[in-house]
Amino acid sequence: MEMIRKYKPGVVLLGSTLYGRTIAPWIASALKTGLTADCIWLDMNEGTLIQVRPAFGDNIEAEIICPRRKPQMATVRPHVFPLAECRDNDGTCKLVRYDVTNFKTDFLTLLDRIKVLENSQSLEKAQIIFAVGRGIKSKKNLDMVFELAVLYGAQVGATRALVDMGMIDRKYQIGQTGVTVKPKLYIAFGISGCIQHMSGVLCNEIWAVNNDENAQIFKKATLGCVADINVFLPLLLNKMKE
């Protein structure tokens, strides 16, 4: 806030991470300005920031602008743009150092940490992902997917539905409220293909195994297979081992 008041930028961008999504609206509210969440594309048009974000679920994109107030604020989904190279004072950007040692919170006390996330970077950087959803049903099936992943050199990811069931740790969650992944190949086992999950999957090669031929996921899949996981997985594992 102090920095924004001091430097008066036209545009303020934050990452659409757990933390960014929490502080950005607080800042926007304090400045009484607009904020567009989870942008997947940005453009500048004569000083106006064109902010593109997914809307109403499947396949719709909305262009949002903030015409009358400043700064124009957006949170941006991780990894939708390639990392920019920014060297200090090279003419295109300037790095400002700000002393934050005087800021602290006094209303909050940390009592305990009950679960420490292992780094989810392996998922974010994975080239191949085997993702599992509620259709997996049993621990046995889940173990098989992990085994298959090791055989094929893939990482395992999951939907929130499966995480909420307590079947798999939250660090595996892909999607809007989880990790955004950018693999070369993404295979969905027993996943319906809800937007909140799929919006975290930036991938051109999506394969799906699902027993419901009308599942949404097949509309996005480049390769689909209608099959019952309970039968498909053991067969697949046995044959892969051969």
Next chain:
Amino acid sequence: MNIVVCVKPVPDREKMYVDKEKGVLVRNGADMVINELDYYALELGLRCKDMQKDFNVLVLSMANHNCINLIRSLYGYGVDDAVLLSDKAFQGSDTLATSYVLSCGIRKIGECKIILCGCESSDGCTAQVGPNLAQRLGMKLLANVLSIQYVDEKKIQVQQIDYQGIKIVEASLPVVITAVSSELKIRTKKIKFILEAQNKDVSVWNAQDIHADCAQCGLSGSATQVKSMHVKVGIQTGVMIDGDQEEKVEQFISYLKKWKGM
């Protein structure tokens, strides 16, 4: 002491679909339902009341007047009061204007030390209203809360998700809490409450009732504008694998091998 749970009626997603040929979103008769994550917020609020019997749990919603029965139905879970903020002036509010209206409603209710909302809504998906409210009301913010372990008049202990995992924190009141989905079991309605609800009304307040400045509500109070919406086209169904179980697995494996250049 009041606990306010903010809830949002949203169109039932199951009944909405995109007409790809016409490039429009069909919302035909999609019923309104309470936003899924708001049920987690409500559950957290009711659990506070389980721990401190004299707490008062209110639900607060800014919505079209025809959502009144949906809001009334929440009495069935055991909430003490329900308030609907409804006015033409509120229509078209973005998150900035929405949180302004809600904050006016909360000020009118008074004596609120805990405000709960779902972390985000299933239709807007911005996760902005909770943090906005905290800022406007000058309250502290506990975002992404899974469960409440302890609460009294002065402090609260919660399980909260952060980028490192799950932590237990204690905060002094007042706080705004945003709830995320969790393994928390959401209670079902009780017949006793449903019957009692028949004699209970939903208070309906308009802009004047909550002393809202209309310039800060609705479209005029909104900072953002939707410039355009378009349906992404050109997404087609891919190859489907055919055959009996064995053949499907065989084919799947050959695709896997091909893909890896094995």
